[in-house]
Amino acid sequence: MRLGVIGYGDRAQTVFRKMKEVDESCQVVAVVDPGLQLADIAQARLMETAEELVRESLDGVLIGTRCSLHTEMALKVMPTGLPIYLEKPVATTMEELLRLRSGYEASSSPIVVSFPLRLTSIVQFVKEIIDSGKIGTVEHVQAVNNVPYGAVYYQSWYRDDQITGGLFLQKATHDFDYLNAILGMLPTEVCAMTSKQIFKGTKPVGLTCKTCEDNRSCPDSTAFRPDVADKLTHCCYTSDTGNEDSGSALLRYDTGMHLSYSQNFFARRGAGSRGARFLGYKGTLEFDFTTGLVRVFMHHTARVENYQFELDEDHFGGDTALAANFIELMKGETTRSHSTLEDGLASALMCLKAKESAETGQFLTIAYDH
Numbered sequence: 079m080r081l082g083v084i085g086y087g088d089r090a091q092t093v094f095r096k097m098k099e100v101d102e103s104c105q106v107v108a109v110v111d112p113g114l115q116l117a118d119i120a121q122a123r124l125m126e127t128a129e130e131l132v133r134e135s136l137d138g139v140l141i142g143t144r145c146s147l148h149t150e151m152a153l154k155v156m157p158t159g160l161p162i163y164l165e166k167p168v169a170t171t172m173e174e175l176l177r178l179r180s181g182y183e184a185s186s187s188p189i190v191v192s193f194p195l196r197l198t199s200i201v202q203f204v205k206e207i208i209d210s211g212k213i214g215t216v217e218h219v220q221a222v223n224n225v226p227y228g229a230v231y232y233q234s235w236y237r238d239d240q241i242t243g244g245l246f247l248q249k250a251t252h253d254f255d256y257l258n259a260i261l262g263m264l265p266t267e268v269c270a271m272t273s274k275q276i277f278k279g280t281k282p283v284g285l286t287c288k289t290c291e292d293n294r295s296c297p298d299s300t301a302f303r304p305d306v307a308d309k310l311t312h313c314c315y316t317s318d319t320g321n322e323d324s325g326s327a328l329l330r331y332d333t334g335m336h337l338s339y340s341q342n343f344f345a346r347r348g349a350g351s352r353g354a355r356f357l358g359y360k361g362t363l364e365f366d367f368t369t370g371l372v373r374v375f376m377h378h379t380a381r382v383e384n385y386q387f388e389l390d391e392d393h394f395g396g397d398t399a400l401a402a403n404f405i406e407l408m409k410g411e412t413t414r415s416h417s418t419l420e421d422g423l424a425s426a427l428m429c430l431k432a433k434e435s436a437e438t439g440q441f442l443t444i445a446y447d448h
Contacts, residue, residue, distance in 0.1 A: 079105065079138065080135060081104060081138055083110070083122075084131065085142040093400075097404065099401070100401050106122045107121075110125050110130070138162070138163065144241050145241055145243060149174035149175075161190070163400075164189055164192065164419070166193060166251050166255075167422070175426055189422075190400055190417055191421055191422035193396075193417040193425070195253070195394065197417070198256075200370065201256050204363060208363065209262075213360050216261060219257065219335075220354065222352070226345055231277075243433070244322065245272075245321050245322055245341065250429055253339060255417075258421070263331060265329035265444055266332055266444055267443055268329050268435050269327070270326065270328070271327075277343070279316060282317070287310070288301045323342070325340070326340040351368055352367045352368055353367055360376065362377070370388060373385075403415065423446075
């Protein structure tokens with residue numbers, strides 16, 4: 079499998095490593111990334127533009143650029159009809175989202191969006207139980223993502239919310255997608271709120287952990303952490319940090335059911351959690367990616383069921399499943415993406431509307447066909 083890569087950073091390298099584990103014939107033969115040197119990409123050819131890359135003989139293209147370039151690069155590849163592995167979020171503005179949708183409608187490229195959580199064994203199991211009717215119809219959902227490594231969104235390039243689009247698009251896009259997959263339906267309204275209470279300050283722009291006089295006392299200092307010192311360099315208390323540090327959204331569905339979602343970026347260590355509670359009349363199901371535990375509480379009998387999952391570090395096992403699906407598409411063994419661009423567009427639209435709601439203080443309609 080001959081793969082072209084646009085944006086060959088940490089994430090794209092992780093995805094390719096998973097592809098290689100699934101099928102050793104996978105090889106990166108062409109790369110577009112202005113931050114790389116020839117020595118960084120072994121036998122692949124380093125190219126200057128996406129247009130040059132797609133003229134190569136390729137079986138598929140992986141797009142792993144900074145977030146604000148996802149739409150632009152996808153639109154450059156789509157006319158070729160090549161399978162595309164597209165990192166999330168698929169768009170960071172409403173204009174991008176509409177352009178991407180239009181380009182996709184005119185293209186034959188099968189697309190796998192990087193939403194690995196929906197394919198994890200734990201989410202598939204949760205969906206199986208809910209679809210069985212064991213807890214009754216889901217009538218309320220409480221979802222949470224307390225991110226224990228949240229400083230990355232203030233110390234690395236992610237701190238620029240002109241690139242990321244904000245943290246609904248960075249994190250909630252994953253969670254909204256797996257919730258959509260489990261419930262099998264999309265919300266029609268959203269109301270949201272964000273806060274920035276911790277990662278703000280008056281330290282000078284451009285300050286790094288290595289040059290900060292507080293680098294020995296600051297709990298977020300990376301000056302003496304060789305594992306991240308080259309990647310997390312910025313002080314997260316300067317006057318130019320972007321991104322909120324907590325956010326919540328209420329989502330309403332046509333059935334009358336509603337879902338609450340909350341994410342936080344200054345929880346640490348054992349306070350980290352990611353998962354949801356699904357409540358029906360017959361019972362409640364809860365699960366947490368970080369512990370691998372699923373619990374089913376039956377409401378009308380004295381019974382609690384516990385299921386323990388062993389999940390690996392790369393998106394809890396979902397990266398491998400997505401890599402395998404993309405390889406099948408490149409080989410022509412299937413025409414079905416397990417994480418479609420329609421899924422990516424729906425999640426991005428939910429995030430964009432949540433962001434707009436937080437900025438305006440209004441309930442907003444989510445119209446997927448506009």
